[in-house]
Amino acid sequence: MNIPENYRRLTDQEIARLRQQGCTAKDWSLIEIAPDTDLRQMEHVHFSGTNRIGAFRKDFTFPGGMTRRAGIRHAALHDTTVGDDCLIEHIHGYIAHYDIGAECVILHTDVLAMTARSSFGNGVELAVMSESGGREIVMHDRLSSQEAYMQAMHRHDTRFTQAIRRMAFQYAEEQSSERGRIGMRTRILHCGRLWNVRIGPCATIDGAARLENGTVCSHPASPTFVGEEVIARDFIFQTGSHVADGAMLTRCYVGQSTAVGHGFTASDTYFACNCQAENGEACAVFAGPYTVTHHKATLLIGGMFSFMNAGSATNQSNHAYKLGPSHHGVLERGCKTGSGSHISWPVRIGAFSLVMGHCDPYADSRTLPFSYVVEREGANYIIPGIALRGVGTLRDIRKWPQRDRRPADAPRLDHLVFEAFSPYTMERILQGHALLTDIENQWTDGAQETVWNGLRIKRRHAATGRELYRMAIDRFFGDQLLARLEALGIPSPADLRAALRPSRPEEGRWCDIGGLLAPKSEIDRLEADVANGKLNSTEALDERLLALRESYEERAWAWTWARLSEAYPEAANGNFADALCRPVIRKWAEAAIGLNRQIIADARKEFECPRPCVFGIDGDDAEAAADALAVKGSPETHPLIRELEKQQSEIREKAELWLQKLGEAPSA
Secondary structure (H helix, E strand, O other): OOOOOOOEEOOHHHHHHHHHOOOEEOOHHHEEEOOOOOHHHEEEEEEEOOEEEOOOOOEEEOOOOOEEEOEEEEEEEEOOEEOOOOEEEEEEEEEEOEEEOOOOEEEEEEEEEOOOOEOOOOOOEEOOOOOOOOOOEEOOOOOOHHHHHHHHHOOOOHHHHHHHHHHHHHHHHHHOEOOEEEOOOOEEEOOOEEEEEEEOOOOEEEOOOEEEEEEEOOEOOEOOEEOOOOEEEEEEEOOOOEEOOOOEEEEEEEOOOOEEEOOOEEEEEEEOOOOEEEOOEEEOOEEOOOOEEOOOOOEEEOEEEOOOEEOOOOEEEOOOOOOOOOOOEEEOOOOEEOOOOEEEOOOEEOOOOEEEOEEOOOOEOOOOOOOEEEEEOOEEEEEOOHHHHOHHHHHHHHHHHHOOOOOOOOOOOOOOOOOOOOHHHHHHHHHHHHHHHHHHHOOOOOOOEEEEOOEEEEHHHHHHHHHHHHHHHHHHHHHHHHHHHHHHOOOOHHHHHHHHOOOOOOOOOEEEEOOEEEEHHHHHHHHHHHHOOOOOOHHHHHHHHHHHHHOHHHHHHHHHHHHHHHHOHHHHOOOHHHHHHHHHHHHHHHHHHHHHHHHHHHHHHHHOOOOOOOOOOOOOHHHHHHHHHHHHOOOOOOHHHHHHHHHHHHHHHHHHHHHHHOOOOOOO
């Protein structure tokens, strides 16, 4: 046998010592140790097959202050390598075919074993959205939400689908092994059966009941935690994820910094980064970034969601008991569901909308984002654009970047654009404004509502929605223009058009690819390169996706520039500042102040309690008012309201400043 220089066989004296300490071996000659291994730290260990043992120099401190020296005690090892300074004790069954990194702790665990060659969850297919098949995602431990999305949703291109699946399966085969691996400084405590599991560095597996055929990715800067009573089969847990409290997962991918717990059950479900799933159920779900479900009575099934919050008792129906569970649907980014909502797929709900009550199949509101879809007297109504003036929408938009739990010093798989107002949503808002204008022009005398895409629209709601969309358009154009002007300084009027002109051409329609906003033409080009073999590895694909994320701002400005040129054609030949810049800034100020005013009014409704029934319940009205003030505060002290009110004057000052810089005389 060829023994590495830094390991050696046991001497006869060392074998005798180990026997005195209760150790046994089928063949002592197959055991190799580091030159300075302290044999006193091995007690009641049974060895079979080839085993390598590192040195024991480190003391481990546990909660309560108890310390234990590294070593192996009361364990059975079969064909296993143990790195330096590991502590392995009270293995009730055995450890077989594993390479254990340095400074690991494995205590009170039943079995840690490889039972056959395994790809550790890589290559497992998730039947997302359509349980009957057709949108399967091939899991692997470098899978991004963008790749998962394209695998599931872009089945129209057969060559691309075949190529990207082949790429994923090839990577899975490269990960296959007959040996398991435990990364350095990992802790495995009080666990049941761990079969065919690969675990990354610095992970903690504490109390898991059963893990089979999976990968626990982990990173020193983003350690992963798997907790008590977790049962998982055919899985991948990404770095920084937290799966605990009796979660039961079958064929699931848990993305970076996603938390699953409190008895949540899921099958054939993909979770992107920063999701949170507790208490309820998921089946055949594509849960994009920041999908949140908290409640026991909530079932997510057969749908695609992202930046979504599911209300209690939210449910969906994905088949009509005919050809099986083949129906599925989409809630675009930023949607919410009210308590007790029920959606009968297929349905597509536009971005940043709220669904309340039952939603019948075939409703399609993608052209009217920021809306409420509500059930009234058995019919589904849409209130267009109403969420634009809601403080809840603003709060959601702000919280997502702040709640990104992925550390900057660990690799990030999902490439996200957080902006709520982007070419993706503004295309829909422009379409919605045109649609509502057409609807208003077609009203017959006395008509109070109409039907569109399976949804009813009231006349007064159409008028309000059109105005809200106009304000959103004016605010977006102004925000984009002012950001460019601030980045440039103030070029001379003659150079202004050239200085603002984007560095790339406008690229047409945009799409949301698993949280990444990008021109569809660029996604089409990427997929063509995959289909043609120009992109033939997961690494190369990730590089292209990252490049798209990094170029978002410039591409978004190119789209905005094209829309501004269409809206202000006279600017092409006239004075650019007079014909475009100043009108855009004036409209921006008016729209921004107007929307802020409506959001402030919406926020103030939270404090409008003339006779609060839950405050000061043992006193009179004065005590109730005082109790409400102590608990909720007042509009004058609420930080968000104060910030929005401060913005009102800042918007005016900013508009005045830039209008003067662009040659307009100061107002009197």
